[in-house]
Amino acid sequence: MSNHWPGPPDYWDSRSGQPGGHPGYGYEWQQPGPPAYGPPPGPPQYGPPPARGSAVAALIVAILTTIACCTTNILGIVFAAMAMGDREPERTEQLARWAWISNIIHIGLLVLAIGGFIVWGITTDS
Numbered sequence: 001m002s003n004h005w006p007g008p009p010d011y012w013d014s015r016s017g018q019p020g021g022h023p024g025y026g027y028e029w030q031q032p033g034p035p036a037y038g039p040p041p042g043p044p045q046y047g048p049p050p051a052r053g054s055a056v057a058a059l060i061v062a063i064l065t066t067i068a069c070c071t072t073n074i075l076g077i078v079f080a081a082m083a084m085g086d087r088e089p090e091r092t093e094q095l096a097r098w099a100w101i102s103n104i105i106h107i108g109l110l111v112l113a114i115g116g117f118i119v120w121g122i123t124t125d126s
Helices: 053-068 074-085 089-123
Strands: none
Touching: 053 074, 053 089, 074 089
8 A cells, every 4th residue: 555645643743843743833932023014193183273263253243233133134144154164264264254244234233223213212202
């Protein structure tokens, strides 16, 4: 009979003298090397957010004039809200400026209306 089939595995590898039958496996321990990749990147860095103080103040004034003038200052609210939601500083300033212009117009109209009521009240006093 020919010996074409391998025999039973030898528990002790005759080449390395270590159990397991495979050279390099078993009790060898190696120091871990440096990581294959660098450290993970940090969070993205954005520029400073645009100052929104003027837009917030314009929104508050627009809401107050809307309440006082019976919903005539909707444009001031829309411009101030758009300024608060925009990420570009130039656009934020422009929208806040438009909101303030709308607010000033409506405050002027409110002052004229109050003055008109005062004059009307004085002249119609019998």
